[in-house]
Amino acid sequence: MSTLERWTRWPAGDAPLRERSSRARTVLSLFGRTAVLGAVLFGTFAEHRYTGWRLLPPIGWTAAAVALSVGWYRACRARRLWPALGCAAGLLATAGAAHEGGADTLASVVWYGLAVHAVIRLPLAAGLLTAAAALVSYGLGSGDSLLALLAVAGGIGLLGYLLRLDGQARSAQRALLAQERAAQAARAESAALAERARIAREIHDVLAHSLSAQLVHLEAARLMLDAGAERAEIRERVVAARRMAQDGLAETRQALSALRGEFAPVAEFVAELAAQSGAVLAVEGVARPLPAEAGLAVRRVAQEALTNARKHAPGGRVGVRLAYLEGEVELRVDNSAAPRGGHPVLGDSGSGYGLLGMRERAELLGGELLAGPDEGGWRVLLRVPA
Numbered sequence: 001m002s003t004l005e006r007w008t009r010w011p012a013g014d015a016p017l018r019e020r021s022s023r024a025r026t027v028l029s030l031f032g033r034t035a036v037l038g039a040v041l042f043g044t045f046a047e048h049r050y051t052g053w054r055l056l057p058p059i060g061w062t063a064a065a066v067a068l069s070v071g072w073y074r075a076c077r078a079r080r081l082w083p084a085l086g087c088a089a090g091l092l093a094t095a096g097a098a099h100e101g102g103a104d105t106l107a108s109v110v111w112y113g114l115a116v117h118a119v120i121r122l123p124l125a126a127g128l129l130t131a132a133a134a135l136v137s138y139g140l141g142s143g144d145s146l147l148a149l150l151a152v153a154g155g156i157g158l159l160g161y162l163l164r165l166d167g168q169a170r171s172a173q174r175a176l177l178a179q180e181r182a183a184q185a186a187r188a189e190s191a192a193l194a195e196r197a198r199i200a201r202e203i204h205d206v207l208a209h210s211l212s213a214q215l216v217h218l219e220a221a222r223l224m225l226d227a228g229a230e231r232a233e234i235r236e237r238v239v240a241a242r243r244m245a246q247d248g249l250a251e252t253r254q255a256l257s258a259l260r261g262e263f264a265p266v267a268e269f270v271a272e273l274a275a276q277s278g279a280v281l282a283v284e285g286v287a288r289p290l291p292a293e294a295g296l297a298v299r300r301v302a303q304e305a306l307t308n309a310r311k312h313a314p315g316g317r318v319g320v321r322l323a324y325l326e327g328e329v330e331l332r333v334d335n336s337a338a339p340r341g342g343h344p345v346l347g348d349s350g351s352g353y354g355l356l357g358m359r360e361r362a363e364l365l366g367g368e369l370l371a372g373p374d375e376g377g378w379r380v381l382l383r384v385p386a
Contacts, residue, residue: 007125010079011164036109037066043105058106061098065110068094072114076121084122088114088130092137099141111138112156119160120167131157210248217241266295267322270302270331274320277306279333285324294386297361298322298331301369304358305333305380313337313378328367329386336377358382 041062044050050058072087091114099107111134118130135153221237267287274281290298302320309318316337323330355371358380362369367384 008123010123011121011168036113040065040106040109044103049102057101058098058103061094061101061103061106064094065091065098065106069113072117076117081123081126085126085130088118088133092133095134096137096141104141107141108138111135115153115156116160116163119157120164127160131160207248207252210244210251213244214241214248217244266290266298266329269299270320270322273302273306277310277318279306279309279318279320281320281322283322283324287324290329290386293365294329294384297358297365297367297384298329298382300361301331301358301380301382302333304355309333309335309378316377327385328383331380331382333380334374334377335379 044058044062045055068087068090072084072091075081075084075087091110095107095110095114098104098110115131115134115138118127118134121127122130135156139153217237217240221234221241224234224237267283271281271283273279289295306318306320309316313335314337316335318336319332319334321330321332321334323332355369358371359369362382362384365384367382369383370379370381372379
């Protein structure tokens with residue numbers, strides 16, 4: 001910030017008119033102004049110096065001071081410099097007239113108040129000049145010693161500057177709170193989007209796989225009926241569709257369990273899956289409950305890798321290794337036979353998961369998934385934090 005800008009910019013703590021204060025602050029401000037006005041009226045009229053028509057001038061000075069103070073306040077809130085300086089000049093003239101007419105309490109309050117608030121609300125250059133004019137006017141009218149005037153001027157200047165700094169600090173705090181609220185809203189929105197993506201991924205991985213497989217078997221059964229196939233063959237297709245529906249229901253329950261944040265018995269699931277696929281399972285480390293997302297990733301990758309091994313490279317020896325390491329879990333599926341036919345990189349096997357979905361799961365959890373040829377066969381390796 002340049003020196004010129006520092007002296008000519010409005011204080012940060014003075015907000016525009018459209019910003020509304022809190023209810024408590026508004027009430028306290030109104031109470032304080034009413035108390036000051038009551039004190040001024042009491043000091044001006046309590047000694048009964050003004051009677052009869054002599055009451056009109058002090059009433060006029062008081063009304064003019066109140067009206068000019070309101071105009072000054074609004075001009076400063078709207079950051080309009082020249083109207084604010086015009087109201088300040090009017091207040092100085094009113095205070096001078098009140099002093100000449102004997103209303104010293106009113107004149108002193110106007111001078112002091114203008115000096116303090118000029119430093120608080122105006123740009124620094126204009127505020128200091130206005131405060132100096134108010135204090136000089138007070139000094140010319142008070143008759144106090146030079147030392148007393150300097151002490152009053154220094155105290156009022158220091159008070160105004162401290163209040164100015166306090167207003168700027170509160171403004172900076174409001175800005176930080178607004179930024180924090182915006183950041184919290186952005187984080188909440190990001191979390192909601194991530195949750196939607198996770199739910200969509202689970203729906204695709206579970207329901208799409210199950211329903212598509214059922215449709216295949218049911219369509220095959222329909223074609224067999226039209227072709228007059230044997231009852232046993234048709235029944236086999238219907239039983240297969242029923243089995244796929246049961247598997248899909250079980251997978252849906254597991255997905256819902258993961259969405260609720262529950263722990264998944266991964267080791268038991270992988271052992272059962274390996275037994276069904278005829279794979280050799282080795283578990284290393286001490287089995288422990290895994291976070292829902294990590295456990296679900298291991299389930300999906302094991303299911304997909306074994307499905308692909310069975311469909312793309314039948315006849316090969318398959319080994320599954322589940323290792324509980326420090327801070328992570330590792331799943332490795334090795335197939336001694338290379339893939340034959342179809343896509344060479346664990347493509348669409350009809351399961352609905354696919355290599356891309358498996359890798360996406362791993363990366364979302366901060367892990368990695370590697371898949372490729374390995375010593376004449378095929379290897380899938382998953383590592384995720386857990």
